[in-house]
Amino acid sequence: MTTEVHELPEVGEIVVATISKIGDHGAYATLDEYNGIQGFLHVSEIAHGWVRNVNKFVKEGEKKVLLVKKIREGREEIDLSLKQVSRDQQKKKLLDVKRFEKGKGIIKNVQEKTKLSNDDIEKLEDKILSKYDSIYDGTVDIARNGIKVFSDLKLAKKILDVIEEVSVKIKLPSVEIRGILELTDNSSNGVENIKKSLQGFEKTNQSVEILYIGAPKYRISVTAPDFKSAEKTLKPILEGIEKNIGKNKGSFKFTREDSRKTGGE
Helix, strand or coil: CCCCCCCCCCCCEEEEEEEEEECEEEEEEEEEECCCCEEEEEEEHHCCCCCCHHHCCCCCCCCCEEEEEEEECCCEEEECCCCCCHHHHHHHHHHHHHHHHHHHHHHHHHHHHCCCCCHHHHHHHHHHHHHCCCCHHHHHHHHHHCCCHHHCCCCCCCHHHHHHHHHHCCCCCCEEEEEEEEECCCCCHHHHHHHHHHHHHHHCCCEEEEEEEEEEEEEEEECCCHEEECEEEEECHHHHHHHHHHHHCCEEEEEEECEEEEEEE
């Protein structure tokens, strides 16, 4: 009789686990990424401070992002922690899992269309992962910049064609930042001057949309792959609008509204 050997996580690794059983002293959880091997989340590692009722913090069937605190060698006993995982770590881990699942779906789609064997698909995945952190990241790069980004991977044209076909259908992750502009222009045709100025900024950047709400208010929105890029686009536009308004001794005010994710992830 042989004992099945499971791959184990590393101490300090952030994992996704499903709470399988709750007891008086903590909760048992199966590690989703490691064939469902079991770990234990002691009550002292659930939250900072006194935990009177474990059920208030974790529930059976619930997925949690946990830290691997300790592994007892040879016994496959894994101690887990919830309280030592920050909010940012939780978000990043869940995003990584989401990208991984999307990548699996993409590869499955490619295999169905190309009829590649499992071995050939594994080789394809290895090539993509030699350049990108995930399959999903690679296909997003194609969707944004074209199949030429895979040229250095030396793939057969029929495979590239299928990957391109699958990639261009991806809904790209994007964010939107927006705000209210309150603008006045003291010249005789002030409103027309403002509209002409705003239309100029809108026409020169396809990611920018400016809507007239009613004098003196206008809504400006910028869509980009991430918040950093959106801010980089918005800043010079606001500076340009304020400069134009200043030429006619008008007034400029910008009030930011809530930003939001608009697609993809």
